[in-house]
Amino acid sequence: MKRYISILMGVLFLNITFVCAQQSNKILSYTPLKPFPGTELTVHFNSVGTILETAKNITAIIYSVKQDVINCEEYPMAKTEAGWMCRYNVPDTCWSLGVKFCSGDKQVDDAGRNYAVFLYDKNEKLMAGTKASSAYLHEKRGKITAKPDPKLAYVLYKEEFTENPSMLKYFYKYFTQYAMAEDSAQAAIMMAKILPSIDNEKEPDENTLASIESIYRLVLKNIEKANYYKTILLQKYPAGEFAASSVNNDILKQIKTNPQEGEKVLSEFKVKYPNNKRIIRLTAELIKSFCRQKMYDSVKNIYLENKDSFNADINNMSIISDVAEYIYYDGQQLALAKEIIDNTLVAFEKLRKKSRPNPSALTPTQYKGYVNYLKIAPLCAAGIIYNKLEGAESAIRYIEEAYLYGNVSREIKIFYAKLLFETNKPARAQKITEELLIDGIYSKELQKINSESYKLVNGTDKGYEEYWQKIKERTDVNITEEIKKKMVDEPAQDFTLNDLAGKKVSLSDFKGKVVIIDFWATWCVPCKASFPYIKKAIQKYADDNNVKFIFINTYENQKTTVEDVKRFISQNNYPFDVLLDKDSKTANKYGLTGIPTKIFIDKNGNKRYMSAGFDENKILDEIDILVKLLN
Numbered sequence: 001m002k003r004y005i006s007i008l009m010g011v012l013f014l015n016i017t018f019v020c021a022q023q024s025n026k027i028l029s030y031t032p033l034k035p036f037p038g039t040e041l042t043v044h045f046n047s048v049g050t051i052l053e054t055a056k057n058i059t060a061i062i063y064s065v066k067q068d069v070i071n072c073e074e075y076p077m078a079k080t081e082a083g084w085m086c087r088y089n090v091p092d093t094c095w096s097l098g099v100k101f102c103s104g105d106k107q108v109d110d111a112g113r114n115y116a117v118f119l120y121d122k123n124e125k126l127m128a129g130t131k132a133s134s135a136y137l138h139e140k141r142g143k144i145t146a147k148p149d150p151k152l153a154y155v156l157y158k159e160e161f162t163e164n165p166s167m168l169k170y171f172y173k174y175f176t177q178y179a180m181a182e183d184s185a186q187a188a189i190m191m192a193k194i195l196p197s198i199d200n201e202k203e204p205d206e207n208t209l210a211s212i213e214s215i216y217r218l219v220l221k222n223i224e225k226a227n228y229y230k231t232i233l234l235q236k237y238p239a240g241e242f243a244a245s246s247v248n249n250d251i252l253k254q255i256k257t258n259p260q261e262g263e264k265v266l267s268e269f270k271v272k273y274p275n276n277k278r279i280i281r282l283t284a285e286l287i288k289s290f291c292r293q294k295m296y297d298s299v300k301n302i303y304l305e306n307k308d309s310f311n312a313d314i315n316n317m318s319i320i321s322d323v324a325e326y327i328y329y330d331g332q333q334l335a336l337a338k339e340i341i342d343n344t345l346v347a348f349e350k351l352r353k354k355s356r357p358n359p360s361a362l363t364p365t366q367y368k369g370y371v372n373y374l375k376i377a378p379l380c381a382a383g384i385i386y387n388k389l390e391g392a393e394s395a396i397r398y399i400e401e402a403y404l405y406g407n408v409s410r411e412i413k414i415f416y417a418k419l420l421f422e423t424n425k426p427a428r429a430q431k432i433t434e435e436l437l438i439d440g441i442y443s444k445e446l447q448k449i450n451s452e453s454y455k456l457v458n459g460t461d462k463g464y465e466e467y468w469q470k471i472k473e474r475t476d477v478n479i480t481e482e483i484k485k486k487m488v489d490e491p492a493q494d495f496t497l498n499d500l501a502g503k504k505v506s507l508s509d510f511k512g513k514v515v516i517i518d519f520w521a522t523w524c525v526p527c528k529a530s531f532p533y534i535k536k537a538i539q540k541y542a543d544d545n546n547v548k549f550i551f552i553n554t555y556e557n558q559k560t561t562v563e564d565v566k567r568f569i570s571q572n573n574y575p576f577d578v579l580l581d582k583d584s585k586t587a588n589k590y591g592l593t594g595i596p597t598k599i600f601i602d603k604n605g606n607k608r609y610m611s612a613g614f615d616e617n618k619i620l621d622e623i624d625i626l627v628k629l630l631n
Contacts, residue, residue: 075088095130312349
């Protein structure tokens with residue numbers, strides 16, 4: 001008997017060892033293999049071969065999901081002979097889990113998406129809702145995954161609803177968008193099969209009815225049935241979320257076109273749908289609309305009436321700071337703009353001292369970063385407003401803080417450099433301008449601040465040219481790398497168009513040359529603003545037979561277009577070879593979304609780069625770099 005038990009234990013040990021060996025080859029492994037809510041989960045992380053292989057400390061970030069509600073926590077991991085380990089108590093109400101591993105700014109998250117952990121019931125069967133909750137985890141953008149996977153989300157949703165049709169009512173709004181994008185025909189067939197199980201519920205709630213209405217309208221394209229359920233929803237839940245969303249766009253349109261009437265309609269909306277999340281955003285739009293009408297008494301009254309609502313949620317801060325900036329840029333009521341931004345920043349500091357919301361899809365560290373990110377907008381608005389009212393000394397502390405949090409706009413970065421110079425901080429101004437210039441953020445004003453700061457720091461401008469040349473070389477390297485990342489390699493669409501003399505010209509005529517096509521129109525202000533710079537580029541490459549500039553006039557169909565174009569070119573003495581895209585078909589072939597747009601074609605007739613818009617500080621460098629790359 002002892003020998004039998006010994007053999008049995010040996011076999012059991014081998015089986016356990018085999019299972020563990022199987023999992024040890026994975027980056028993530030866990031026990032038990034079929035976890036269920038309420039159990040303790042032991043999480044193992046094999047860091048070998050990952051970017052965390054040499055990390056001294058590793059944290060597991062574990063996301064628990066129920067339906068579409070996510071909560072996440074950080075768990076320090078202990079180093080073991082086999083890797084790293086932590087223990088986690090699965091919440092009783094949890095439907096699925098997701099895990100990723102971090103150390104400082106580095107993280108391992110399954111090549112951009114979470115490691116999913118399905119949950120089971122006590123009979124070791126997959127829980128209803130576990131695949132759909134995992135799908136929701138995979139599709140979440142930014143907060144949970146570095147790289148959302150909509151295809152995987154679609155597959156998991158489809159499997160869930162095939163196995164558990166009743167789950168559809170909880171996830172329909174997420175699944176519908178993916179179903180339509182991935183396979184609308186298959187989605188319609190699937191929905192038609194499982195819809196009756198939802199449709200036949202005895203007492204469907206608002207969410208279930210909204211699911212049915214949405215499926216009929218968006219997936220099955222049965223508008224008659226969709227309108228039937230819409231009527232039921234509005235009758236049964238006249239003050240519900242569906243009813244509020246159905247009138248939102250009409251109210252917004254009224255607010256933007258006629259703020260006085262919009263104010264009345266919004267007041268009625270507040271009475272009918274109290275505490276609805278749309279109220280604060282509609283109120284912000286109403287304030288902006290009154291700003292456009294320059295009715296600042298109304299602006300002030302509405303702001304004061306709703307100040308507490310604006311300041312009650314940290315996510316509203318960017319809304320109200322936009323309002324303050326709007327008032328400021330209009331040039332009137334600067335004191336009101338200052339009052340708004342001051343109140344916002346005071347409220348912000350009160351809110352940021354509170355703990356993160358519960359549940360929260362962010363860890364405490366992530367939440368702090370999110371709060372700092374939200375504060376950037378009001379800080380920038382405060383800097384702009386205070387600079388106008390009190391000068392650089394008062395403004396710089398706000399911009400300094402915003403700059404520390406990152407993600408400020410190009411204009412704010414230049415503004416910060418300017419403030420540093422004006423507040424007698426030349427060393428810092430030189431350092432910041434140098435960083436910005438190297439990053440490719442160039443402007444004449446920025447270079448001037450850089451040169452003046454250099455002179456103050458060194459007591460002379462001696463050596464500046466050499467210093468500037470080094471900056472320029474590093475700038476060119478960075479700009480080149482950015483351009484390379486955006487380059488493509490695909491056959492260019494050939495075309496044949498008439499020039500201003502009526503001669504037919506084709507793109508294929510210039511095979512063997514680098515061709516720069518500039519799409520433009522006489523009515524386009526940035527197009528015309530770019531032309532003096534393009535003229536310089538043409539003059540630079542005048543003797544280079546390997547480079548050809550073509551200017552395609554497009555999006556103009558007046559009877560006088562040809563005469564207008566000839567006159568414009570002649571009056572400005574532009575040495576341009578202009579072709580006429582009268583029906584805009586060539587522009588459409590190239591997928592233009594606006595003008596000016598430049599298309600760079602290589603010597604083999606392949607499209608390699610598209611540049612939209614006009615930046616006077618980059619246009620010549622961009623042309624030079626691309627000509628070098630394509631030659």
